Amino acid sequence: MSQGPLVLPPDYGDWLASLKQRIQSARSRAVLAAHSEQIRLYHSIGCDILERQRQQGWGAKVINRLSTDLREAFPEMKGLSVSNLKYMRRFAEECPNLQIGQQLADQFPWFHVVTLLTKVADPTVREWYAVQALDEGWSRSTLEKQIKNHLHDRQGAALTNFEQRLTQPQADLAVQVLKDPYHFDFLGLGDEAQERDIEGALVRHITHFLLELGGRVCVCGPSGAAGGGGGDEFFIDLLFYHTRLKCYVVVELKATAFKPEHAGQLNFYLSAVDAQMKAEDDLPTIGLLLCKTKNQLVAEYALSGMEKPMGVAEYELVRALPEPLDRSLPSIEEIEAELSRELEGEI
Known part of the structure; x- marks a missing residue:
C-alpha cells in the first residue's frame, strides 16, 4: 500500500x-x-x-x-x-x-x-x-x-576632517578605519599606471582590496553613477557600504599628486550619494581620496573648507618588502609538517 x-x-x-x-x-x-x-x-x-x-x-x-x-x-x-x-x-x-x-x-x-x-x-x-x-x-x-604590512603604523594615519564633520562615535571609528598609505602592490602594476588601470585592477582583486580597506565592507559597485540634475550624470570610482560604520564610503582614485579641486569633486559625490542613496537610518556618507602623493599642508587646507566628511591618503603600487619586526625570531614556516594549517586547532 x-x-x-x-x-x-x-x-x-x-x-x-x-x-x-x-x-x-x-x-x-x-x-x-x-x-x-x-x-x-x-x-x-x-x-x-x-x-x-x-x-x-x-x-x-x-x-x-x-x-x-x-x-x-x-x-x-x-x-x-x-x-x-x-x-x-x-x-x-x-x-x-x-x-x-x-x-x-x-x-x-x-x-x-x-x-x-x-x-x-x-x-x-x-x-x-x-x-x-x-x-x-x-x-x-x-x-x-x-x-x-605593518598595519599598526598605518591604521588611523590618514588625514581627515572627521572630527569636525561627524558626531561621535562615528568620527573616531571612521578615523580608525582609514589608513595611510594604502598598499596596492598585489595589483602587479607599476608606478606609471593610470587611474582606470588601477580601478580595474582593484575590482579584479576585490578580496585583497577589501582586506586593505579594513573589512566589514560590502561592494556596491565600480563607477557608480551619481546624478547631477538636469540629466547630467557623474561617475564615482568605487562605492562601498561599511557595515560597522553604517554608512556609504565613496573612494576616488587619483594617479597624481593631491590637488584641492580633488576634494571639491569628492564633496560633490558625497552630496549626491547622501541625497540619492542614503537611507534614513544610515549615517553620513564618508569619502576617501587616494592619491599618488600629497602635500600635507595643502590637503589640510582643502579638507578644512569641505562640508562633507572625507579623508586623504596616499597609495603605493610598488614598494619594498617591509623588514620583519624581529629578524632574529624563527618564522612560522619552520613548524614541522604535522603542524600544517589543516591540523590547526587540534590537540
Whole structure:
C-alpha cells in the first residue's frame, strides 16, 4: 500500500531552523573549548620545560628526547614536535600569566599565538594585533599579512576632517578605519599606471582590496553613477557600504599628486550619494581620496573648507618588502609538517 506525500507540521521549518542554530552554536562552543584546552595544555607543558631547564640546566637534546617519548606515547596526537615544544617554552616565557598583554591567550587558536610570538617583538604592538585579530575575526593568514604590512603604523594615519564633520562615535571609528598609505602592490602594476588601470585592477582583486580597506565592507559597485540634475550624470570610482560604520564610503582614485579641486569633486559625490542613496537610518556618507602623493599642508587646507566628511591618503603600487619586526625570531614556516594549517586547532 503506497503512502501519500509526507505532510510536515506547520511549524517544522521554524523548528528545523532552530535546531540548526542550536547545533551550530554547540559546535562553535566545542571548537572554542578545544582551542582553550589546547592553549592551556601547551602553556603548562611550556612552563614545565622552562622550569626544569632553569633548575637542571639541560638543553635542546632533552627536548628532542621528550618529543620522541611523547610521540610514542600519543601517536595519534599532533603538535608534539621539537619545534612546537620550543614554541610552548617560549609561550610560557613570554606570557607567564597566559595573557598577550591584557588579552587571554586561550581566546586564540594556537597558530595565532605562535604568529604573534614569532612575528612581533614589541609586547605593546603584539597586544595591538591581538586585539585587532579578536575584534575583526582575522584568520591566521590575515593576521600574518597585516603584521607583514605593518598595519599598526598605518591604521588611523590618514588625514581627515572627521572630527569636525561627524558626531561621535562615528568620527573616531571612521578615523580608525582609514589608513595611510594604502598598499596596492598585489595589483602587479607599476608606478606609471593610470587611474582606470588601477580601478580595474582593484575590482579584479576585490578580496585583497577589501582586506586593505579594513573589512566589514560590502561592494556596491565600480563607477557608480551619481546624478547631477538636469540629466547630467557623474561617475564615482568605487562605492562601498561599511557595515560597522553604517554608512556609504565613496573612494576616488587619483594617479597624481593631491590637488584641492580633488576634494571639491569628492564633496560633490558625497552630496549626491547622501541625497540619492542614503537611507534614513544610515549615517553620513564618508569619502576617501587616494592619491599618488600629497602635500600635507595643502590637503589640510582643502579638507578644512569641505562640508562633507572625507579623508586623504596616499597609495603605493610598488614598494619594498617591509623588514620583519624581529629578524632574529624563527618564522612560522619552520613548524614541522604535522603542524600544517589543516591540523590547526587540534590537540
